[in-house]
Amino acid sequence: MVSQVFQEGAATNFHPVLPFLILLFPLLGALINGCGAFLWRNDKMVPALIGPGALIAAFIVVLLNFLGMSSAELHGAEISHLWTWIESGDLRIGVDLQFDQLSMLMCLIITGVGSLIHIYSVAYMREDPGFSRYFAYLNLFVFFMLILVLGASLPLMFVGWEGVGLCSYLLIGFWYDNKDFANAGKKAFIVNRIGDAGFLIAMFMLYVAFGTLDFVPIVESAGGQLAYGGLLVTGITLLLFLGCTGKSAQIPLYTWLPDAMAGPTPVSALIHAATMVTAGVYLIARLSVLFALAPVSQGVVAAVGAGTALFAATIAIQQYDIKKVLAYSTISQLGYMFLAVGVGAYTAGVFHLMTHAFFKALLFLGAGAVIHTVHHAWDHGGGDAHHHGDPNDMRNHGGMKAFMPKTWIFMWVATLAIAGVAPFAGFFSKDEIIWNAGGFGYPILWGVALVTAVLTAIYMTRLMVMTFHGKNRTFGHDSTDGAKHIHEVPALMWVPLGVLAVLSFVGGWVNIPEGLSLPIHVDWFHHWLEPVFEPALLVAEEHGIHVAHASPVGGGEALWAGISTLLAVIAVVVTFRTLRARAVPTEAEATPPTGFARLLYDKWYVDELYDRMIVRPSLALWRGCWKIVDTAIIDGIVNGVGQGTKLLGWAGGQIQSGRVTTYLVMFMLGVLLVLGVLG
Numbered sequence: 001m002v003s004q005v006f007q008e009g010a011a012t013n014f015h016p017v018l019p020f021l022i023l024l025f026p027l028l029g030a031l032i033n034g035c036g037a038f039l040w041r042n043d044k045m046v047p048a049l050i051g052p053g054a055l056i057a058a059f060i061v062v063l064l065n066f067l068g069m070s071s072a073e074l075h076g077a078e079i080s081h082l083w084t085w086i087e088s089g090d091l092r093i094g095v096d097l098q099f100d101q102l103s104m105l106m107c108l109i110i111t112g113v114g115s116l117i118h119i120y121s122v123a124y125m126r127e128d129p130g131f132s133r134y135f136a137y138l139n140l141f142v143f144f145m146l147i148l149v150l151g152a153s154l155p156l157m158f159v160g161w162e163g164v165g166l167c168s169y170l171l172i173g174f175w176y177d178n179k180d181f182a183n184a185g186k187k188a189f190i191v192n193r194i195g196d197a198g199f200l201i202a203m204f205m206l207y208v209a210f211g212t213l214d215f216v217p218i219v220e221s222a223g224g225q226l227a228y229g230g231l232l233v234t235g236i237t238l239l240l241f242l243g244c245t246g247k248s249a250q251i252p253l254y255t256w257l258p259d260a261m262a263g264p265t266p267v268s269a270l271i272h273a274a275t276m277v278t279a280g281v282y283l284i285a286r287l288s289v290l291f292a293l294a295p296v297s298q299g300v301v302a303a304v305g306a307g308t309a310l311f312a313a314t315i316a317i318q319q320y321d322i323k324k325v326l327a328y329s330t331i332s333q334l335g336y337m338f339l340a341v342g343v344g345a346y347t348a349g350v351f352h353l354m355t356h357a358f359f360k361a362l363l364f365l366g367a368g369a370v371i372h373t374v375h376h377a378w379d380h381g382g383g384d385a386h387h388h389g390d391p392n393d394m395r396n397h398g399g400m401k402a403f404m405p406k407t408w409i410f411m412w413v414a415t416l417a418i419a420g421v422a423p424f425a426g427f428f429s430k431d432e433i434i435w436n437a438g439g440f441g442y443p444i445l446w447g448v449a450l451v452t453a454v455l456t457a458i459y460m461t462r463l464m465v466m467t468f469h470g471k472n473r474t475f476g477h478d479s480t481d482g483a484k485h486i487h488e489v490p491a492l493m494w495v496p497l498g499v500l501a502v503l504s505f506v507g508g509w510v511n512i513p514e515g516l517s518l519p520i521h522v523d524w525f526h527h528w529l530e531p532v533f534e535p536a537l538l539v540a541e542e543h544g545i546h547v548a549h550a551s552p553v554g555g556g557e558a559l560w561a562g563i564s565t566l567l568a569v570i571a572v573v574v575t576f577r578t579l580r581a582r583a584v585p586t587e588a589e590a591t592p593p594t595g596f597a598r599l600l601y602d603k604w605y606v607d608e609l610y611d612r613m614i615v616r617p618s619l620a621l622w623r624g625c626w627k628i629v630d631t632a633i634i635d636g637i638v639n640g641v642g643q644g645t646k647l648l649g650w651a652g653g654q655i656q657s658g659r660v661t662t663y664l665v666m667f668m669l670g671v672l673l674v675l676g677v678l679g
Helices: 002-008 020-039 045-070 101-124 131-150 154-172 179-210 215-225 231-247 256-262 265-274 276-286 288-292 295-316 322-343 346-381 405-419 425-439 443-468 491-510 524-542 557-580 595-601 603-655 660-678
Strands: 078-088 091-099
Touching (some): 078 154, 091 101, 091 131, 101 131, 101 265, 101 491, 101 524, 131 154, 131 276, 154 231, 154 265, 179 231, 179 256, 231 288, 256 265, 256 322, 265 276, 265 322, 265 346, 276 288, 288 524, 295 603, 322 425, 322 443, 346 405, 346 425, 346 491, 346 524, 405 425, 405 443, 425 491, 425 557, 595 603
Antiparallel strands (some): 078 091
């Protein structure tokens, strides 16, 4: 039945328009800006034009193809062959681009949100001496992400998969003179390699099972080749999910993402919103039919996603670094996406991926605007704070509403969106995930998702109150001399925020379920992705898996959507009123938290646990290998051979001394030895 879907949809009147340009523009931007890092190091006009221009050009090409696809009859995937990459025996791997509804949507998110981040970066990074190098890395990052989502085969996807890993290392450690920042880049690179090993092994297993690594034939024949719930498909999908936990920062490989805040703030926006961390969700969505055939793997994905969502949300509540609050928020929201695809609600997971890209990019860029302003104020306003304070610490903010009204409004839009308040974008996508978690028969995960939604509203409101409300603490509680140096960011930074704020408000209106009982019912998004997920849904249908029409505790979708948004509103209002009336000490005045708050502040000591159980034993093992195997055994053998050869040479030198008496003595000894043997 799965292959039937593809056979019926083989006919199409859509043909991609100059598809290679989608990849070529960001690649050329990376090459030109890379050369500029050496040729016109001090001229910032070229990278300021080429960097964003390359992304905008790619976005235009993507938009043209999206419009063409929207007006065409497309049921299957359209493959655009560029050239043959590897051909050996029966193995053929081409540089082929797969155009379907899922890849088109991902390209729109990557190039659209990426363009706004690039424009914002022009103003944010203009004082940095590595300006051209920064845009080279940023363009290259988008290039590899586009390869990841457009690749028509697993090997081509893996090129993009590894490419974004490389670029994350380059961008997280962008200020490599700082040892901590450089170590953060290495941590991201190493942790991701663990997950990537699972991806590689799964790829080999898929080739053995199917004789191909192209997505279309794998999806076409999966139902006939693999037994439902079989050991092979379960092993393949669990290994793929291991790769996803690394790239998309889920338990247990999530620890690299909070440290990724070491890079420039626009980099954080790009990683968290539109590129790298969405790769794992995309992989499961792309191979959804395999996961539909592996119910055990689906349960693991859903459980890990829900657990990660709750776990990260608890940590975010006690963080003071504004970027780390948002980092743990990203981990939590990614958990929602994995919960969705794990229970079989693939459209809901991708829907939240899209809306999250809008409001998370807005939150990070808004945080960057605050950090940028505080930096500027400390540089020009004097005072002691800039000698020991952290511009990322929310305890050094406060009262920014009066100085940055546009940023304040935009970030409140994003906060209400991520909190799931109607009618903002996050309400529709998050509500659909929570509803499907219960509807597909996971009552515990449904409860976890609901609790996490409340925690999200709490920690995001806390961020807004500490940053924008109350008394300004940038120069301490008693100093107002430097307040005149705090101001709104330039238009090049706040205009992208405004665009993202609009998307964060209306972005969820493309999928308004009928079950919400609203006057308007829109199913465009669901209808758009239906052909991609139809094979997986058919597998689920064949085995009697379907979404229920009531929640685990009774009541329809409209009732629980109303309850969830009411809980979010109550959490926002109560948190706002509670924290608004509370005096906040500056970073310099604050005392370390105690008790359970300390446990959350120290992130449940997971990093320390990994350090003791993995890092230190590994270092001890490698040091032992170095001292015993390398130095004592290998070097000992090599050095011993050298010493033995040297000794042999010395002995030979003693014999060949040129003394006649020595030769006579040796001759006599030889004669006696021969006579003794013969006698």
